[in-house]
Amino acid sequence: MNSITQDMKYRLVKYSQKFGVTKAAIKYKTNRQYIYRWLNRYDGTLDSLADMSRRPHSHPNQHTSEEIKLISDMRRRNPHEGLVVFWVKLRQRGCTRSIPGLFRFLRKSSLMAVKPPNPKYIPKPYEQMLYPGQRVQIDVKHVPTSCIVGEIQGQKLYQYTALDEFSRFRYVEAFEEASTYTSMLFLRNMIAAFDFKVECVQTDNGFEFTNRLNQHKNKPTLFELELAKFDIQHKLIRPYTPRHNGKVERSHRKDNEYFYAVHKFYSFKDFKRQLYIHNWKYNRFPMRPLGWKSPNETLHYFFTNCVTHV
Incomplete structure (x- = not known):
């Protein structure tokens, strides 16, 4: 590498070759041995005058x-x-x-650990629904506390969501608690709101839906009794595997991004009204899985022409 130091050494070497080592030592205020050292190293190229590494060849504490x-x-x-x-x-x-x-x-020594690649999760092909009501996913979302302000600050609010897997049509309802009783009320209102018969309901293993994971696992909840009353099959997903309820979980993520991130609620009535408006827009928004039709349009096409989005 060319540098100021190499340039100075080059001038020193050239001057000594032209006028002698003694005159060069006097002019550059150095000793003759120093000049002879660089004269012996010089091979006609500037790189030969570069400083060599001062790294020691051995160390008293080096590995044996x-x-x-x-x-x-x-x-x-x-x-x-x-x-x-x-x-x-x-x-x-x-x-x-x-x-x-x-x-x-x-x-x-290039002996660092070789990290093996992580095994990739390969999802199984998801079962495609053939008609509305074949399976409906239900889940409960806790309203972020940052959205609850005013006189109800500190109170807990819940969003119950039912999503038809075929049409992505959603029914949502606001509650002030999440229990098997509110789940039963939500199920009644959902059945009344849907224009089609529901054959199967899929939920997680929350205590508001089932007793599967507590000491009363053989005792049906009010929600399960209501399902039996309407002759609706209850399908439970694998514990701690929310991706199996992925469609409704995805809709809750969109709620976080487009609703809860930009809204505040000053009362339960205010939350209920804003949630209704948000869901009204949701059911009228085109979606790629539906061939860029909205859930309402998908249901309309199915019931009028028996046309699916698949």
């Missing part, structure tokens, strides 16, 4: 050959172990090096 063999053998048997785990295993075999020292040696 026994330690290097131990580290290499251990890395060959443990290619995926992280730094700390690998260091602990070396200490168990008598190695006294520190973690930073081991890290520098591994990096210098």
Whole structure:
């Protein structure tokens, strides 16, 4: 690399070649041995005058050959172990090096851990519904506390959502509690609001829907009794797997982005009214899974022409 230092050395060498080493030492105020050293190194190129590395060739605390063999053998048997785990295993075999020292040696020797790729989740093909009401997903959303202001600040509000898997048509309702009783009321109102018969309802394992995960698992809830009354099948998803209720969960994410992020509620009546308006817009908005038709249009086309979006 060309530098100011190399330029000065180049002038020194050229001057000494032209006028002699003694005159060069006097002019540049240095000793003759220094000039002879650069004259011996100079081969006609400027790169030969560059400073060489001052890094020592050895160190009193460098890894011994026994330690290097131990580290290499251990890395060959443990290619995926992280730094700390690998260091602990070396200490168990008598190695006294520190973690930073081991890290520098591994990096210098290209013996860093090879992280295996994470297994990718491959979802199974989801069952496509063939007509409205074949399966309806129901879930409860807790209203963010930052949206609740005024005289009801600190109070809890809940959004019950029922989404038809075929048409994505939604029915939502506001409640001040989430219990098996409110779930029963919501189910009644949902059946009255839908213009089609519901054959199956899919929910998670929340206590407002089922007793499956508590000590009263053999006792049906009010919600399940109401389902049996209307001869509706109740399908429970796998515990702690919300993606199995993905359509209604996705709709709740859109509620967060387009509704709760920009609205405040000053009373339960105010929340109920704004939620109704938001859902009215939701059912009239085109969606890509529906062939850019809205849920209302999908239901209209199905019942008038028996045309699906699939």
